[in-house]
Structures are given as structure tokens and as C-alpha cells.
Amino acid sequence: MMNEEHLKDLITYLKFPSISTDSSYSNDVKDCAEWLTNKMIDKGLESQIYETPGHPIVVGKNKHREGLPTVMIYGHYDVQPADPLDLWESPPFEPRIDEGKIYARGSTDNKGQNLAHLLGLGEIINEEGELPVNVILLVEGEEEIGSPNLGPFLEKYRDELSCDVIAVSDTGMIGPGIGTFTYGLRGIACMEVTLHGPSTDLHSGVFGGSIANPSTAIARIISSLHDSDGKIQVPGFYDDVREIQEWERDAWASLPVNEAETLELTGSSELFGEKGFTDAERRWARPTAELNGIGGGYQGEGSKTVIPSKSFAKLSFRLVPDQDPEKILKLVQEHLESHLTPGTRIECEFGHSGKAYLMDPQSDYGKAAQNALRETFGCEPALIREGGSIPIVQTFKDVLGADTLLLGLALPDCQIHAPNENFLIKNFYDGIRLNRLLIKEISN
Amino acid sequence: MMNEEHLKDLITYLKFPSISTDSSYSNDVKDCAEWLTNKMIDKGLESQIYETPGHPIVVGKNKHREGLPTVMIYGHYDVQPADPLDLWESPPFEPRIDEGKIYARGSTDNKGQNLAHLLGLGEIINEEGELPVNVILLVEGEEEIGSPNLGPFLEKYRDELSCDVIAVSDTGMIGPGIGTFTYGLRGIACMEVTLHGPSTDLHSGVFGGSIANPSTAIARIISSLHDSDGKIQVPGFYDDVREIQEWERDAWASLPVNEAETLELTGSSELFGEKGFTDAERRWARPTAELNGIGGGYQGEGSKTVIPSKSFAKLSFRLVPDQDPEKILKLVQEHLESHLTPGTRIECEFGHSGKAYLMDPQSDYGKAAQNALRETFGCEPALIREGGSIPIVQTFKDVLGADTLLLGLALPDCQIHAPNENFLIKNFYDGIRLNRLLIKEISN
Numbered sequence: 001m002m003n004e005e006h007l008k009d010l011i012t013y014l015k016f017p018s019i020s021t022d023s024s025y026s027n028d029v030k031d032c033a034e035w036l037t038n039k040m041i042d043k044g045l046e047s048q049i050y051e052t053p054g055h056p057i058v059v060g061k062n063k064h065r066e067g068l069p070t071v072m073i074y075g076h077y078d079v080q081p082a083d084p085l086d087l088w089e090s091p092p093f094e095p096r097i098d099e100g101k102i103y104a105r106g107s108t109d110n111k112g113q114n115l116a117h118l119l120g121l122g123e124i125i126n127e128e129g130e131l132p133v134n135v136i137l138l139v140e141g142e143e144e145i146g147s148p149n150l151g152p153f154l155e156k157y158r159d160e161l162s163c164d165v166i167a168v169s170d171t172g173m174i175g176p177g178i179g180t181f182t183y184g185l186r187g188i189a190c191m192e193v194t195l196h197g198p199s200t201d202l203h204s205g206v207f208g209g210s211i212a213n214p215s216t217a218i219a220r221i222i223s224s225l226h227d228s229d230g231k232i233q234v235p236g237f238y239d240d241v242r243e244i245q246e247w248e249r250d251a252w253a254s255l256p257v258n259e260a261e262t263l264e265l266t267g268s269s270e271l272f273g274e275k276g277f278t279d280a281e282r283r284w285a286r287p288t289a290e291l292n293g294i295g296g297g298y299q300g301e302g303s304k305t306v307i308p309s310k311s312f313a314k315l316s317f318r319l320v321p322d323q324d325p326e327k328i329l330k331l332v333q334e335h336l337e338s339h340l341t342p343g344t345r346i347e348c349e350f351g352h353s354g355k356a357y358l359m360d361p362q363s364d365y366g367k368a369a370q371n372a373l374r375e376t377f378g379c380e381p382a383l384i385r386e387g388g389s390i391p392i393v394q395t396f397k398d399v400l401g402a403d404t405l406l407l408g409l410a411l412p413d414c415q416i417h418a419p420n421e422n423f424l425i426k427n428f429y430d431g432i433r434l435n436r437l438l439i440k441e442i443s444n
Numbered sequence: 445m446m447n448e449e450h451l452k453d454l455i456t457y458l459k460f461p462s463i464s465t466d467s468s469y470s471n472d473v474k475d476c477a478e479w480l481t482n483k484m485i486d487k488g489l490e491s492q493i494y495e496t497p498g499h500p501i502v503v504g505k506n507k508h509r510e511g512l513p514t515v516m517i518y519g520h521y522d523v524q525p526a527d528p529l530d531l532w533e534s535p536p537f538e539p540r541i542d543e544g545k546i547y548a549r550g551s552t553d554n555k556g557q558n559l560a561h562l563l564g565l566g567e568i569i570n571e572e573g574e575l576p577v578n579v580i581l582l583v584e585g586e587e588e589i590g591s592p593n594l595g596p597f598l599e600k601y602r603d604e605l606s607c608d609v610i611a612v613s614d615t616g617m618i619g620p621g622i623g624t625f626t627y628g629l630r631g632i633a634c635m636e637v638t639l640h641g642p643s644t645d646l647h648s649g650v651f652g653g654s655i656a657n658p659s660t661a662i663a664r665i666i667s668s669l670h671d672s673d674g675k676i677q678v679p680g681f682y683d684d685v686r687e688i689q690e691w692e693r694d695a696w697a698s699l700p701v702n703e704a705e706t707l708e709l710t711g712s713s714e715l716f717g718e719k720g721f722t723d724a725e726r727r728w729a730r731p732t733a734e735l736n737g738i739g740g741g742y743q744g745e746g747s748k749t750v751i752p753s754k755s756f757a758k759l760s761f762r763l764v765p766d767q768d769p770e771k772i773l774k775l776v777q778e779h780l781e782s783h784l785t786p787g788t789r790i791e792c793e794f795g796h797s798g799k800a801y802l803m804d805p806q807s808d809y810g811k812a813a814q815n816a817l818r819e820t821f822g823c824e825p826a827l828i829r830e831g832g833s834i835p836i837v838q839t840f841k842d843v844l845g846a847d848t849l850l851l852g853l854a855l856p857d858c859q860i861h862a863p864n865e866n867f868l869i870k871n872f873y874d875g876i877r878l879n880r881l882l883i884k885e886i887s888n
Contacts, residue, residue: 021744021746021747022745083742087645146747186747187648190749198711200531200864201860201861202861203832203860204732206832207631207706207709208727208728208762209718209762209831210706210717211710211716214713215735215737216666218663219666220663220666222667223660223668226664230656262654263652266642266643268643268788271787272557272786272787273655282654283652288653290652290751291657291659292748292751294662294740294755295739297735297737298525298737299737301465302465303636303758305760305833307484311738316747329644342715351746386649387651387652388650389810416647417648417749418646419645
């Protein structure tokens with residue numbers, strides 16, 4: 001039943017350290033794109049690599065026929081950085097199989113999932129000679145850095161990429177064996193803050209007490225972002241937040257997910273977040289302000305009694321409908337500037353951003369997705385939103401006018417973006433079946 | 445007039461990267477100690493290297509004679525780390541001379557100053573055959589890490605090291621050409637805080653909003669240390685602080701130091717500190733809580749949307765009479781623990797510490813020091829306290845029962861502990877003269 005060749009393909013795909021955010025890996029990203037385009041051709045699709053100002057986009061197509069619905073399948077072959085390396089139990093780019101899971105950076109996010117789609121298409125072509133729908137398989141190399149070149153690409157090839165619906169497997173399942181349809185995603189807005197104080201590092205004995213310390217000052221502006229309950233204090237931040245609907249609260253409350261599971265998954269002693277919302281509501285439908293990195297002053301062994309000349313903070317904000325990323329970043333910048341310690345100043349560099357996404361799970365294509373999930377997993381699919389961001393899904397809606405069916409295969413303990421990322425091999429094969437059933441459902 | 449050999453000796457001494465805090469430099473520290481003991485012998489002293497559990501201590505002595513006062517001269521041959529390396533205009537361990545200054549790590553702090561004492565002693569021995577006082581020249585290799593092995597060394601050799609007064613040149617001059625007698629120093633207490641949250645790094649989209657972020661949480665506890673005016677908020681922190689005396693306020697107000705100079709030296713746009721105190725009072729006689737280093741989460745290029753599992757803060761507190769370092773560290777730990785975000789915990793590792801020091805500048809030896817300064821620089825010496833810490837000075841008082849004359853040669857723009865540390869070559873030669881005059885004054 002399980003085709004061993006498929007697993008070999010996955011292992012090869014995972015060996016490429018296709019880290020998009022770090023320019024020293026550019027050649028590995030390129031090599032990975034070339035392997036992927038060859039694999040598409042091998043499986044019976046036409047395929048082409050499109051160069052961009054950043055990393056290339058790989059597109060595969062079958063021969064399109066008049067009158068058939070067109071499905072775009074989207075994924076990404078780039079991965080997050082692997083650090084901290086010392087916490088990996090095996091090297092991140094040497095896939096290791098253990099107790100039914102494959103461990104490697106990118107195994108779940110997203111190579112395992114997009115390869116499942118390609119191999120599902122390959123199986124249909126192999127068995128039936130052709131696909132019952134028109135397919136565009138689009139796999140990009142810049143998802144982990146916010147897809148800066150995919151929007152312009154969609155605009156440029158808008159006609160060639162015209163489609164009726166889009167399918168993406170880059171989201172989660174609420175538990176093993178429970179087919180999960182994600183009808184909403186949070187958006188994101190990133191900002192790097194550099195806080196400047198004295199023109200050079202100073203001796204903290206000689207000058208301490210009379211000069212603002214940039215590390216202390218950045219800690220103060222960061223702590224001004226939340227109250228002690230975790231509610232965001234930036235004026236206007238919640239103004240455009242759409243309230244969670246009653247049917248959603250009910251549906252989520254009935255799911256077999258709970259706070260104990262979140263505690264176990266995260267290894268936390270206690271949950272912490274905005275009062276008045278459940279764990280799922282906080283993570284799926286409420287906005288956040290997170291500090292992804294902070295640094296300043298002496299970082300080495302021992303102590304060094306210094307007042308640093310500057311410090312940095314890497315911030316990201318998860319957004320919900322109908323928050324606007326640019327507006328949020330401006331509000332945050334104004335707020336931070338109003339909390340500066342005298343003698344310091346900040347520079348804010350706005351990074352990638354994308355709006356939140358929300359579709360109606362009871363639309364025709366939504367129902368097709370629910371049917372495919374029901375048949376693959378043999379149970380009623382869970383209808384959820386997710387906390388992560390795939391900003392391009394909103395861009396698909398804006399440029400191509402199509403909804404995106406998010407049919408993810410990531411399990412809660414898959415450690416995406418973290419050390420020891422892994423993918424359940426059963427999910428890889430279920431993903432191949434899910435692709436075949438979805439193609440059939442859409443062709444009906 | 446200026447002996448060129450002296451400058452050559454200084455250049456050789458500065459080439460050793462004798463960084464005590466970083467164990468990868470242990471051999472360089474050792475090599476430096478060996479060079480120094482040979483130089484002492486070369487200049488007519490007996491000298492011996494004493495091994496310790498850490499870095500060695502170098503001791504030089506003349507032949508002691510009954511009835512003469514005994515002067516200990518203390519210095520250190522270890523240096524601070526040189527990072528951030530990219531801000532140095534020339535390599536920190538390749539001394540460069542430019543416009544009358546010598547640039548190198550350790551040039552002012554403290555190799556230039558302790559070598560001046562040794563060379564002054566050498567000149568007297570060369571000219572007069574012997575010294576008019578008994579001298580113990582003690583140069584240690586762990587001052588920059590809090591002198592952990594010097595206290596035990598003093599205890600062990602208490603009799604051999606018995607002395608009437610101690611002279612140290614490791615403090616500052618208030619301006620070029622103004623002899624400066626420092627009669628007080630701030631103490632220090634160091635603490636490294638590690639804040640733990642989830643057991644592994646987490647995806648900030650998946651879990652953000654429901655789990656405390658350790659970087660945000662450490663920023664919050666750091667910002668709890670001060671109010672918005674820079675006053676420390678740790679309960680009990682100021683309880684034992686001795687008030688500044690009226691004659692000190694007057695003396696300091698009359699010195700040619702001012703806030704404009706501090707702004708220029710630090711390249712700050714504005715001073716910031718406790719209300720109701722002058723710049724000098726804040727830096728010399730008020731305690732501080734400084735964040736010397738902070739780190740957590742993604743530190744690389746670009747962005748990584750992660751909730752880190754932990755973050756760290758390196759703190760140091762400058763103390764004044766009569767604060768007790770251990771008591772202060774405990775108060776701070778209690779305060780930090782009372783400001784934790786739910787779901788996080790901290791580990792506090794107490795580092796090196798030392799009490800503040802204060803002596804009477806009008807004592808007999810204090811007057812001898814003032815005379816030597818008056819003759820060397822040709823003007824009335826400035827009487828000041830200093831913001832930095834030389835914890836061992838208090839230990840000298842406790843173990844050996846002797847006061848320490850702090851006759852420093854560091855200029856305000858010498859960049860100690862920072863990139864481009866430098867020493868005015870004129871001060872090096874003035875230091876040699878000052879040593880000779882001090883030895884004469886004490887012998888009278």
C-alpha cells in the first residue's frame with residue numbers, strides 16, 4: 001500500500017537546507033527548486049522555474065482542458081532557520097526516521113505537505129493518464145520571509161494563473177486522524193526596533209546613574225506593549241478587531257482540544273493571555289504583540305560592566321480581521337516613541353506583513369473540502385481557524401479572486417519553526433490520498 | 445627627558461590579550477604574568493609568581509628594612525574583553541600611537557598605570573641604589589572578574605603583605621593636568637538572571653496569545669527595577685545609603701566638571717537619572733541598577749517568528765556606603781520574583797560583589813598623596829569619589845587594615861571597557877614621576 005519511492009523522494013527533498021532568510025543559503029535554495037521542477041516533470045506535469053528578484057518560484061501544470069475547473073495548489077520549498085542547533089537530537093538536514101515520524105527542518109513546514117500533493121497528482125496521472133481537473137501546482141521559495149515576490153508574480157501572470165479555487169496544505173490538524181479544515185488565519189506585521197543611546201559603549205561604573213541605559217530603555221518600551229494580564233496597551237490596537245461569532249465559539253468549544261494539551265505541547269506550567277477568552281480563541285482569533293528576539297550589551301561568558309550604545313528588539317504582531325498591518329505598525333511605532341527614556345531614540349524598520357484571512361466553510365468548494373477530509377479520515381472534519389499566518393492566502397483572494405482551502409497535515413507536536421521539527425509518515429501518505437479525493441470532489 | 449625604553453615596555457605589555465573573563469585566553473594571561481615578573485626583576489626588584497585557582501598573582505619587593513614605612517602598590521594585568529571588535533579603529537592588542545595617545549585594550553585600565561609605578565620604582569633604584577621605603581608591588585590577573593582569588597591570597601600571606609598604606613592608580617583624573625585624589629569608590633554586586641518559559645522554542649503564530657513570552661517577561665521584570673525617572677523601585681534598596689556630606693557637595697560643585705562634558709564624553713543627547721542630584725553626585729555617590737546585557741530569541745538576520753524558551757539578563761548594581769552587596773542581591777531577587785509573568789520562572793546566579801570604599805582624605809597618608817599630586821601636576825589636587833568599583837580596596841581595609849590612596853591617571857575620554865581604549869602618553873610619564881614623589885612623601 002505504501003509506496004517506498006514516495007518516502008525516498010521526501011528524504012531527498014528534506015536534505016536541501018533551503019533557508020530563505022539567510023543569504024548564505026541562496027545556492028541551496030536554488031538547488032532545491034531545480035530538484036522540485038525535475039520531480040514535477042518526472043510525475044507527468046509540465047514544469048518551469050520562474051526567477052524572481054529573490055528566490056525562484058516553481059510551477060507545474062497538466063495540459064489544461066476547456067470546461068474543467070482549475071485548481072491551484074500552493075506550497076513552499078523554503079524553510080525556517082534551524083537554530084538553536086544544539087537542541088536538535090539529529091542534524092536538521094539529515095532526515096531521521098524514528099517511531100513513525102521523520103525528523104528534519106521543513107518536514108512538516110512545508111516540504112512533506114506540498115510533496116504529498118505532487119505525489120497524489122502523480123498517482124492519478126500514472127493510473128488514469130490524465131487529471132480530471134486543470135491543475136496549477138505553485139511552490140515558492142520565500143514563504144518564510146513573507147513571500148515578497150509572489151504578489152508581483154501573481155500580478156504579472158494573473159491570466160496564466162487564473163483559477164477557481166486554491167488548495168494549500170500548510171496548516172494543522174487538531175489531532176492525529178482528525179481531518180481539519182482551516183477557514184481562517186491570523187495576519188502578521190513585523191518590525192525591528194533599534195534603540196540608540198550613547199554614541200559608544202560606556203563603563204557602567206563611571207557613567208551609570210546619569211545616562212539612560214539602552215537595554216533598560218528597550219525593556220521599558222517592550223513592557224509598555226502589554227498590561228500585566230497580557231492585554232495590548234497600544235492605543236487603537238483593538239479598534240478594527242472583528243468579534244468571534246457565536247457558532248465559532250460553540251464549534252471550537254466542542255473540539256477535542258483543551259488547555260491541558262496546550263500546556264503539554266509547550267511544556268509550560270501555566271497558560272497566560274487575554275482575560276475572557278479560551279485558549280483556542282486567544283490563539284486563533286485574537287491579535288498579539290510578540291517579542292521574537294531581543295539583544296543588547298554583553299552576550300559572552302562572565303560579566304562585563306558596560307552600558308551598551310544600542311539594543312534591538314524584533315517584534316511581530318499577529319492580526320485578525322479587520323486589522324490593517326500598516327496601520328498597526330504605525331500605531332505601535334507611535335506608542336513606542338511615546339514611551340522612550342530621555343536621551344534615547346528609536347529606529348523602526350517595518351518588515352513583512354499580511355492581512356488575516358477568513359472564508360465561508362459552507363461554500364461549494366468549502367463543502368468539497370469537507371467531503372474529501374471526511375472520506376480520507378473517516379470522521380467529521382473539524383472546522384477551525386489558525387493562529388499562524390500565510391499572508392499569500394489573502395493575496396490570492398485579492399489578485400486571483402479565489403478562496404483557499406486550507407487542508408493541513410501538521411500535528412500539534414510537529415515542532416515547526418523549532419528544534420526537532422517532525423512529520424508523521426502516516427500523514428504524508430494520508431496527504432497523498434487527500435489530494436486524490438479533493439481532485440475528485442472538485443471535478444464532480 | 446622621556447625614556448623611550450619605557451614606552452617600548454608599555455607596548456610589549458599591551459600586546460598580551462590577557463582577558464580574564466574568557467577561559468580561551470588563559471594562556472595569554474599566563475604569558476603576561478611571566479613577562480611582568482621578568483620586568484620587575486629587570487628593574488631591580490625581587491619577584492615571584494603566585495599560582496591561584498584562577499589566574500596568577502605577580503608580586504615584586506625590594507629588600508625590606510626595619511623602621512621604614514611599607515607601601516603596597518596594587519594593580520592588575522588582566523583586561524576586559526575587547527568586543528564589539530568591529531568598532532575598534534585598530535586591533536585592540538596591536539598598540540597604535542596617534543596624537544600623543546596609545547590605543548589598546550588595557551592601555552589605561554590598568555597596564556599603563558601599574559607599569560608607570562614599576563618604572564618609577566626602577567628609576568629610583570637605578571639612580572639611588574635602593575628605595576627609601578619598603579615596597580610590595582602586587583599585580584593581579586583577575587580584577588576584571590571581581591578578584592575572586594585575591595582575598596584568600598591576602599588572608600594566606602597576611603604577614604608577608606602587612607603594610608602601612610596602599611597606593612593604586614586605577615581611577616580617573618577629572619581633566620588633563622589636574623591631579624586627582626579619589627577618596628571613595630562605589631561597590632558592586634552582579635547577578636545573571638535566566639528566565640524560563642516553555643520547554644522549547646515555539647511558533648509565535650500557533651501559540652502566541654496563550655503562552656507567556658520569556659523575552660517579554662524578562663523585559664517586564666527589568667522595567668520593574670526603575671520608575672520613569674530612573675529611581676530604583678526595589679523595596680529596601682536605598683535603606684542603607686549614606687547621605688552625601690555638605691563639604692562633598694560643595695567641593696564637587698566647584699570642580700571643573702559639568703554636565704556638558706558628560707554629554708560630550710558619552711555622545712548622549714540628554715542626561716537621565718535620579719531627580720535631586722547633580723551629574724557628579726549621581727555617578728559618584730548614588731547607587732544604580734544597570735542592565736549590562738540582555739538576550740533572548742532570534743538574533744540573526746531577518747525575522748524568525750518564535751517564542752523563545754528562555755531569555756537572560758546580566759545585571760550589576762553600583763553600591764554606596766553602607767549598602768551590603770549580599771543584602772542588595774537578595775532584595776533584587778525577591779523583587780524580580782514578585783514581578784514574574786504567570787508561566788515563567790527565574791534562576792538568579794549571584795556574581796562577584798564588593799562593598800563601597802570611603803577614606804578620610806585629610807589623614808596623614810591622604811595628605812602625603814595630596815602633596816605628591818600637587819608637586820607632579822603643579823596645581824591643587826581635586827578631591828573626588830568615583831563611580832567605578834575596585835572591590836579589593838575594601839578588602840585591603842578589612843584584611844590588611846590599611847587605607848588605599850587612589851591616584852588615578854585615567855582621563856574622561858580614555859574609553860575604558862569600550863572600543864578604542866587609550867592612554868595619554870604624557871600621563872604615562874607623569875605617572876612615573878608621581879610614583880617617585882609619592883615614595884618620597886611617604887618616606888618623610
